[in-house]
Amino acid sequence: MSDGMDRFIGVVAWLVGVAAVVLTVFFLALPAAPVAAHTALEASSPKAGGKIGVAPAQLVLKFTEPIMNTGSRVEVQDPDGRTYQAGPARIAGDQLTQSLAPLGPAGQYQVRIRVVAADGHPLITGMRFTLTKPGPAAGGAKADDRPIALAPVYSTSGSVNNAPTWAPWLGGAFAVVLMSGAVLFGRRATRGLD
Amino acid sequence: MASTSSRYQVLQRTIALPPPGRKRAMVLFIVATVLTGVVALAVGMWLGGNLTQSQINGIAIGGTGGLTGWGLPTSKMVMDVASVGVIGMLVACVLLPSREPAAEPGAMVRRLLRTASWLALVWAIANAALLIFSWSDLVGQPVTDLPFANLFTDPIGAFPAAADYTSSTSLAIVIAAGVAVTRTRGGALILLPLAAYNLVPMALQGHANHSTLLRYSLITHVIAISLWVGGLAALFMHVRKQPALLAVAAPRFSTLALFCYVAVGVSGVIAAWDLIGSIPSFWGSRYGVLVLFKIAALIALGIFGWWHRRHTIHRIRANQETHAPRARRAFTQLAAAEIAIMVAAVAIAVALSRSASPDTILLHSNRQAAAPVQYSEPVARG
Structure with a gap:
């Protein structure tokens, strides 16, 4: 009973996941210009x-x-x-x-x-x-x-919204550190549980 | 074999009677989480370019003072965390077993609701503070110079969004009172949609104004985040102390969390893409960098979720003496790390809600090619 329920939820979760991906792709493919937030x-x-x-x-x-x-x-x-x-x-x-x-x-x-x-x-x-x-x-x-x-109006110094060139690399490095941290921490926390 | 079982007995004893070391770990966790939130907020505000805007071109005007500059994101962050907490406590009530297993759910429900009631009060206070700081930010005056009487005589003229803030504050107070007089799962089930609805007015401030797609995405994002993050916080704070209840609530939450994770990811990607629109502006803009941090947090949380589903949840549900205590400890550790990351992500979200989207860059770079705009109508003399 409980196993059947689990399998059902698993199938539903997969369906939702697939639907989510399709939906995302659909919305991203819409030929819309990015909306303007803030003004200049x-x-x-x-x-x-x-x-x-x-x-x-x-x-x-x-x-x-x-x-x-x-x-x-x-x-x-x-x-x-x-x-x-x-x-x-x-x-x-x-x-x-x-x-x-x-x-x-x-x-x-x-x-x-x-x-x-x-x-x-x-x-x-x-x-x-x-x-x-x-x-x-x-x-x-x-x-x-x-x-x-x-x-x-011409911008002489570039937009203030431009990130410093190192910033995305910092973000990328942070992402790698965070993800490997999640893997290592998870392995340590669940040691002996497989 | 004998040594294994004795080790598990030791583990069981430590769960039944937490030694002072556990308490110290908890204090350490709270301090670390608060610090993470503060640092993430400061870094996010800095990277988002929200600390320097008043000095563009060396020209400064309309100073609101440092109080508004920091008070606004801080009160928004406190409001977000408190509202997520309220919804999480209510969700956890609903996830508890309806019929009594070994432990009594009634006491646990009351404990969750007591926490929810305090958090709803914090929600209301932070929301009221956010009203004042947002108003100060909008009109460009220090908090001390705001014409507060106008908030009653001419709210729309003084601060167009005043009604959203006051209604949200009022509803938070109603929720606090409602939760305080509720003692059952049924009551929590009634209050949960009300609390989720109260996320909407604040989610629709700021960037949500720009498109309908963005509005739906942000509402979905905020509600899914609250169910997921708040639910985990509630399990971590209270439910984990009753293994029999956790055995039922954790698997249920795990399913809910999976749905929420997908919803958060999809709505987040759609909203971010709606505001960013191209890979170069994603990689080159301040907004994009902050989004990068949030993607990193989401992936890391996905990894944590995988560990949960792979290792801890089914053992917590089976609740067998051989493995469950170890699995519950793993659950607690993973949840603690997750909550710290979630708080940091909320802080980045607060910074993001204040940051300009990169479209302005495109406009700046395309400007060289733009033809002069003809001002066709005669200019009225004032």
Whole structure:
């Protein structure tokens, strides 16, 4: 009775295992792009790292996936440390628009960005742009508020999600150690039981 | 022959009356497991790139403080371990024999339920802490600056996921109370699905938002893990002390564990592949490295399971004086090692739930070829 039951459970377990493998292969074979977890800055206006002659009236940032309305913050800082963000950022889908006060002196402006991805995970990043002529607040031309083209953001230092090259090897070595440990420990613990 | 039997008699005596050495081994085991968990969590957070994100490009903004940075993964880890424990204790109640063999299952059920009740309380507290830390992380403010009154007046505006956290905390308290007033296997059987259901709201936070496939995979993964890891912990903590009960519960658990192992592996592979999507990003990303650690843990646990099925389980079931004591000792040792690995795997899972998936790498590398995006609509003036 008990043996029959065991055999039955064994057969069921095998069937479940085979079904699981088939199911896994089926899902892995689905031609789906990997889903995006977390977000990254994809495009911006002004161009990240670019030079502009006329001060923009707003900053537009496009991310790789929709961002939440909560927890976003953008700071635009001139070379002297004054900030120019005016009012809260407006968010629509994957795009954030931050109105700017009239910019001041010429020079490099630093943009600090904090947004929260749709999965609730914050992204903290930044970019810089250079104003070649003084802005409206420093006696320059009126701010430019025409529709603008977003320029893609290039990553100079590679993604922060790239692992150090030794990391996967460390993981592999750890796997080998753990598995041989399981074999050796198991043999020791069950010594005399075969 | 005579010497063999006398050795087994000695072994039996040590099981009937544990000497102080056993107690010291248990303390050593608990310390080692906690240490393993802490180290795995720290290494996982570090390898996952979760400790350095606020300094990208040398630009820092929106500091939440170190309290949130470490409080969030710690409370998540405590919550995970406690919830797994609750479900494990309830599963063990159900696996016990319904009719009494030599030992009395009633006392064992009550012992399991008492532990479950305390763990459910820990679950609720850790869940409440996780609410506060997640909220702080989301809005980018230190815990001390959070507008707590808004949690009652405008929860969705203050923290969109607040309802998930508060309902999960409340249900954990209900489970704690329910378990505390339950004394029977039947009661445990009623509370078990409730506890398993309470895993769902927290499993659906974070990465699960990204696709339906991921949601189903993660729910399956978390529930199967809880039945398997928790059940083993319950056998290890309590049931092993009553050989007659273990003789029934261990084989039943072994079958359950096999099913759970398959479910964990399949759901894990599907979820990981959904987020990673290619071999280079598996090998080259921080996310992939953490997944590699979890695969290693799963294979190692599979090896342990093989030892159990090959050597210990059938002898524990037969419960013959010649072999059972030795098999029970092997079972305990294997289970102890398994639990330590499982705790480490949970810690890596916590780090993984905070880590960016490698898709962002592909986007970064493909970016060179991307054409400028035309911003077609006129920009509204604010």
